[in-house]
Amino acid sequence: xxxxxxxxxxxxxxxxxxxxxxxxxxxxxxxxxxxxxxxxxxxxxxxxxxxxxxxxxxxxxxxxxxxxxxxxxxxxxxxxxxxxxxxxxxxxxxxxxxxxxxxxxxxxxxxxxxxxxxxxxxxxxxxxxxxxxxxxxxxxxxxxxxxxxxxxxx
Amino acid sequence: xxxxxxxxxxxxxxxxxxxxxxxxxxxxxxxxxxxxxxxxxxxxxxxxxxxxxxxxxxxxxxxxxxxxxxxxxxxxxxxxxxxxxxxxxxxxxxxxxxxxxxxxxxxxxxxxxxxxxxxxxxxxxxxxxxxxxxxxxxxxxxxxxxxxxxxxxxxxxxxxxxxxxxxxxxxxxxxxxxxxxxxxxxxxxxxxxxxxxxxxxxxxxxxxxxxxxxxxxxxxxxxxxxxxxxxxxxxxxxxxxxxxxxxxxxxxxxxxxxxxxxxxxxxxxxxxxxxxxxxxxxxxxxxxx
Numbered sequence: 001x002x003x004x005x006x007x008x009x010x011x012x013x014x015x016x017x018x019x020x021x022x023x024x025x026x027x028x029x030x031x032x033x034x035x036x037x038x039x040x041x042x043x044x045x046x047x048x049x050x051x052x053x054x055x056x057x058x059x060x061x062x063x064x065x066x067x068x069x070x071x072x073x074x075x076x077x078x079x080x081x082x083x084x085x086x087x088x089x090x091x092x093x094x095x096x097x098x099x100x101x102x103x104x105x106x107x108x109x110x111x112x113x114x115x116x117x118x119x120x121x122x123x124x125x126x127x128x129x130x131x132x133x134x135x136x137x138x139x140x141x142x143x144x145x146x147x148x149x150x151x152x153x154x
Numbered sequence: 155x156x157x158x159x160x161x162x163x164x165x166x167x168x169x170x171x172x173x174x175x176x177x178x179x180x181x182x183x184x185x186x187x188x189x190x191x192x193x194x195x196x197x198x199x200x201x202x203x204x205x206x207x208x209x210x211x212x213x214x215x216x217x218x219x220x221x222x223x224x225x226x227x228x229x230x231x232x233x234x235x236x237x238x239x240x241x242x243x244x245x246x247x248x249x250x251x252x253x254x255x256x257x258x259x260x261x262x263x264x265x266x267x268x269x270x271x272x273x274x275x276x277x278x279x280x281x282x283x284x285x286x287x288x289x290x291x292x293x294x295x296x297x298x299x300x301x302x303x304x305x306x307x308x309x310x311x312x313x314x315x316x317x318x319x320x321x322x323x324x325x326x327x328x329x330x331x332x333x334x335x336x337x338x339x340x341x342x343x344x345x346x347x348x349x350x351x352x353x354x355x356x357x358x359x360x361x362x363x364x365x366x367x368x369x370x371x372x373x374x375x376x377x378x379x380x381x382x383x384x385x386x387x388x389x390x391x392x393x394x395x396x397x398x399x400x401x402x403x404x405x406x407x408x409x410x411x412x413x414x415x416x417x418x419x420x421x422x423x424x425x426x427x428x429x430x431x432x433x434x435x436x437x438x439x440x441x442x443x
Binding site: 035036037038039040041043044045046047048049051053059061063065067068069110111113115146148 | 370384386389
């Protein structure tokens with residue numbers, strides 16, 4: 001009887017170990033997959049980032065993949081927010097929009113990359129960005145907002 | 155020399171180069187010299203120049219010395235342009251020729267005459283390309299970086315044809331990984347291919363058109379796998395499925411009426427999307443291997 005109990009216990013332990021292993025594998029697979037957004041008639045995939053380049057420079061990155069050729073594809077604005085080392089809150093310090101920048105969009109394209117360098121960052125200050133992706137075709141247009149998490153300028 | 159400079163390419167590629175005529179080789183040379191860096195780019199350019207020399211039927215009455223001088227002039231100007239444009243990239247400095255030692259400086263008059271001859275050759279080749287081929291041959295428009303446009307010859311390379319040949323020809327310069335499907339169930343045809351650089355690495359985007367609409371391909375070659383930007387796929391709720399092929403995980407999902415495939419292999423993120431079904435997506439995935 002004891003032997004039978006031991007066997008059942010061993011079997012249960014093996015099953016438990018296998019189940020936890022399978023769980024961790026599926027968790028890894030889910031982590032690999034990019035974040036899922038709501039479905040869109042205009043956008044297929046979005047990439048965005050704000051990265052320190054050193055010497056007070058920040059790399060602003062926004063790339064959009066559209067569902068097909070768009071008459072206009074890119075960003076309508078990218079706002080950079082700054083918090084200086086002694087400050088308590090963030091405030092917008094620069095905006096890329098149609099008044100300040102001439103290469104926000106591509107025309108008649110399926111993908112577009114907007115990647116300027118912001119050169120007036122203060123080393124030690126913190127920054128994040130808000131990106132408004134924009135796509136337009138003969139059926140209409142759509143804007144999706146994305147936020148790059150806080151980074152520290154170097 | 156040819157074997158040496160072409161050994162990074164398959165024998166098929168060498169065969170392809172040998173199958174091209176001088177005008178096509180010249181177009182390819184211009185195209186490759188404007189591409190972003192890839193492994194042994196310099197050696198590949200040297201290889202094209204070698205084949206050009208081999209195939210030269212001397213239609214313009216040039217001497218062998220003229221052709222060699224032309225080749226050296228091209229290489230010098232290419233190196234100058236390259237060092238100006240990409241000061242941070244150290245060239246692999248391939249030899250201009252393994253057989254010829256350093257030559258003494260040419261006299262100014264000889265250089266001048268040689269320059270005129272070179273200009274005549276370039277003008278003749280250009281006229282030949284435009285006149286002889288027109289828009290039938292130059293069908294692939296590649297937008298390289300912002301604004302520069304070059305044309306690739308449309309003549310199919312010899313050997314086994316590839317379903318998405320224009321994309322395959324570009325990608326095979328950078329990687330030997332199986333990244334491009336060998337099957338094209340949508341019968342899509344190339345519309346545009348563009349390449350670019352960013353701080354993460356470089357990317358190749360291609361758009362194909364089919365009866366149902368658009369099929370897009372995007373490959374991002376990251377310098378380091380931990381340096382990817384944030385990404386978000388647009389997905390119909392609950393319509394994400396994991397599909398395995400050759401031990402690789404492929405994520406197939408739908409966005410309204412379109413289907414997308416996302417996968418990662420080594421340091422490359424791959425994305426195919428467009429107007430095709432989930433079944434066609436699986437067919438393309440299976441044809442990778």
